[in-house]
Amino acid sequence: MPPRFAFTVAATDGAARTGTLALRRGTIRTPAFMPVGTAATVKAMRPAEVAEAGADIILGNTYHLMLRPTAERIARLGGLHRFMGWTGPILTDSGGYQVMSLGALTKVTEDGVTFASHRDGSRHAVSPERSIEIQRLLGSDIVMAFDELVALPASRDAVEAAMARSMRWARRSRDAFDGGGDHAANAAIFGIQQGGLDRDLRAESAAALRDIGFDGYAIGGLAVGEGQDAMFGVLDHAAGQLPADAPRYLMGVGKPDDIVGAVLRGVDMFDCVLPTRSGRTGQAFTRRGQLNLRNAKHVDDDAPLDAECPCPVCATASRAYLSHLVRSDEILGAMLMTEHNIWFYQTLMADLRAAIASGRMKAFAAAFVARYRGRA
Amino acid sequence: MPPRFAFTVAATDGAARTGTLALRRGTIRTPAFMPVGTAATVKAMRPAEVAEAGADIILGNTYHLMLRPTAERIARLGGLHRFMGWTGPILTDSGGYQVMSLGALTKVTEDGVTFASHRDGSRHAVSPERSIEIQRLLGSDIVMAFDELVALPASRDAVEAAMARSMRWARRSRDAFDGGGDHAANAAIFGIQQGGLDRDLRAESAAALRDIGFDGYAIGGLAVGEGQDAMFGVLDHAAGQLPADAPRYLMGVGKPDDIVGAVLRGVDMFDCVLPTRSGRTGQAFTRRGQLNLRNAKHVDDDAPLDAECPCPVCATASRAYLSHLVRSDEILGAMLMTEHNIWFYQTLMADLRAAIASGRMKAFAAAFVARYRGRA
Numbered sequence: 171m172p173p174r175f176a177f178t179v180a181a182t183d184g185a186a187r188t189g190t191l192a193l194r195r196g197t198i199r200t201p202a203f204m205p206v207g208t209a210a211t212v213k214a215m216r217p218a219e220v221a222e223a224g225a226d227i228i229l230g231n232t233y234h235l236m237l238r239p240t241a242e243r244i245a246r247l248g249g250l251h252r253f254m255g256w257t258g259p260i261l262t263d264s265g266g267y268q269v270m271s272l273g274a275l276t277k278v279t280e281d282g283v284t285f286a287s288h289r290d291g292s293r294h295a296v297s298p299e300r301s302i303e304i305q306r307l308l309g310s311d312i313v314m315a316f317d318e319l320v321a322l323p324a325s326r327d328a329v330e331a332a333m334a335r336s337m338r339w340a341r342r343s344r345d346a347f348d349g350g351g352d353h354a355a356n357a358a359i360f361g362i363q364q365g366g367l368d369r370d371l372r373a374e375s376a377a378a379l380r381d382i383g384f385d386g387y388a389i390g391g392l393a394v395g396e397g398q399d400a401m402f403g404v405l406d407h408a409a410g411q412l413p414a415d416a417p418r419y420l421m422g423v424g425k426p427d428d429i430v431g432a433v434l435r436g437v438d439m440f441d442c443v444l445p446t447r448s449g450r451t452g453q454a455f456t457r458r459g460q461l462n463l464r465n466a467k468h469v470d471d472d473a474p475l476d477a478e479c480p481c482p483v484c485a486t487a488s489r490a491y492l493s494h495l496v497r498s499d500e501i502l503g504a505m506l507m508t509e510h511n512i513w514f515y516q517t518l519m520a521d522l523r524a525a526i527a528s529g530r531m532k533a534f535a536a537a538f539v540a541r542y543r544g545r546a
Numbered sequence: 547m548p549p550r551f552a553f554t555v556a557a558t559d560g561a562a563r564t565g566t567l568a569l570r571r572g573t574i575r576t577p578a579f580m581p582v583g584t585a586a587t588v589k590a591m592r593p594a595e596v597a598e599a600g601a602d603i604i605l606g607n608t609y610h611l612m613l614r615p616t617a618e619r620i621a622r623l624g625g626l627h628r629f630m631g632w633t634g635p636i637l638t639d640s641g642g643y644q645v646m647s648l649g650a651l652t653k654v655t656e657d658g659v660t661f662a663s664h665r666d667g668s669r670h671a672v673s674p675e676r677s678i679e680i681q682r683l684l685g686s687d688i689v690m691a692f693d694e695l696v697a698l699p700a701s702r703d704a705v706e707a708a709m710a711r712s713m714r715w716a717r718r719s720r721d722a723f724d725g726g727g728d729h730a731a732n733a734a735i736f737g738i739q740q741g742g743l744d745r746d747l748r749a750e751s752a753a754a755l756r757d758i759g760f761d762g763y764a765i766g767g768l769a770v771g772e773g774q775d776a777m778f779g780v781l782d783h784a785a786g787q788l789p790a791d792a793p794r795y796l797m798g799v800g801k802p803d804d805i806v807g808a809v810l811r812g813v814d815m816f817d818c819v820l821p822t823r824s825g826r827t828g829q830a831f832t833r834r835g836q837l838n839l840r841n842a843k844h845v846d847d848d849a850p851l852d853a854e855c856p857c858p859v860c861a862t863a864s865r866a867y868l869s870h871l872v873r874s875d876e877i878l879g880a881m882l883m884t885e886h887n888i889w890f891y892q893t894l895m896a897d898l899r900a901a902i903a904s905g906r907m908k909a910f911a912a913a914f915v916a917r918y919r920g921r922a
Contacts, residue, residue: 214881238870247867470623501826502592505881
């Protein structure tokens, strides 16, 4: 039987590292990008297409799934993997972030959060215990602790209070996970560091998480509008604050150059809706930056999106054709643009892994970012 | 080099027949169903997925393509096959039907039709000559003559006048096609029988088309609300009126039981938006009739759409999952439902071909229709 959880660093290059994270349902090559499978689907992609693009793991959203089709229904139908036809590992978020960003009439107490569904106004409650129960019902391979978020900018007191509560909730999440029987014996749980942009609060949060002990450690509360410099500022210290022998997961990040900078600073895992959401709005990622396929300049362009891209879309479809599909609001436009973008992200992760393994991470990062930003 | 056009009947069973239609770009097994690739895409499917489902040929719409991205642009980009990445044969309609059903402020004269785009109100003109030119610019393998349609019910005089004009336009279409140089040497052209539900007008139309001479013969002006009995009434005579050694194409048909009845009556080719359009609205075709996946009764059903279906969707996705996707308006729902429906239609055509080849068409048709209509 594959291990429950085994993180192996095969090579380091500065703070960057590459290796593998082995789980019961499969092995994840790190640094890894996890496509977001919001409502039991990576939008506009079949599971086999996600795997072919190079993704070893996807993310499922507790908030969306608890509302529809509900965790209990998914459990009755054999769990999320069987329900959606994805056989590899799935990481589920705790629902906390989306409860606070999508839910309405949200009320937070020490016990947990109550909110109204953004869809039909029905009221729901999530606590650390309920979040872990939902993630267990889904059959998650990597469960996330339930935490409280504050929107930045916020006062230091507000950031500190939310961080402190998140650490108490992290303890309750860990206990709830450990009481999960079979599921706990076959899955993993990550804690989430909070503390905004404050180095001391971040250190305090990391210490609290290490005291509890988790399989992996997420860096939360970033990519919420603070800007890349501020985010990198936090990451400059996060690697040192979190255990070296556990994976570090930067939640909700990000743009390709955000990912490159975070890998340079020791991050191992990422998730973001950008490649899928951008695909549905006609935005393509390329080695020379983003393209807007709605732009009239592409309508007669017989070139592929990115001449260096190994994806099936770039092998067959011209910018002119994709532009036609996107401008005509054709579903195939969303399908092909999403597929290309996920391949772009997964190819970037493979390039990062290779660069770290061969000790040329800094040069790769500099060249990639310069070209991506149009300066090379 | 494959033949320009070679229609071979391998077996007959009553009026039904099975065989092949060989063209430069590939061979079509008949009876054949052509998925509709409206705007240079079979909606929600990649070309490879359409081919894997068993389709040998697809249909492209002159009306949509002339408006966007325009035939001239597609020609500059190497033709419709290259533009959309479909390497097999493509039949293009003449635009006549959609000009009259989708265009606004339509004016019909002996020269042709002028109309306003349903999209932006811009005015356009199509004549037999222009329709053939557009189809040549697209690189069509089977070009359709440009005809005039009347909505049924209509007076006999109105039906007769439109039929007579369509026959004059058929002559002009043939001449325009023949003047097309290289394209005429590598493509085929079909005439379209008109005459509403009137047997004599249908006979007169067929005679006019035979006089001109076409590679194949379409039966037009049906499936416009006249009902299945009336349509079958026309088809009972159409096979005898049209040449036996040329393919017969029933335009815009239809439901699975329409197709079975038409094949029984000697039809070789079909096209219809039903499987694709239904896929996007949550309707699935099965051997026991249609299912509406928005219906709450499917949300806990772990069974596939159709237990006998060989398609990739039925191999992996439950009705519960598809119902979740459809109810959540997920693009993957449209993708999987469309894929299943196209497989259902192509599997039906394969079953029809096998039934004819083995002399059991009548029994197959009776059993299929009884089960499809819920009487077996």
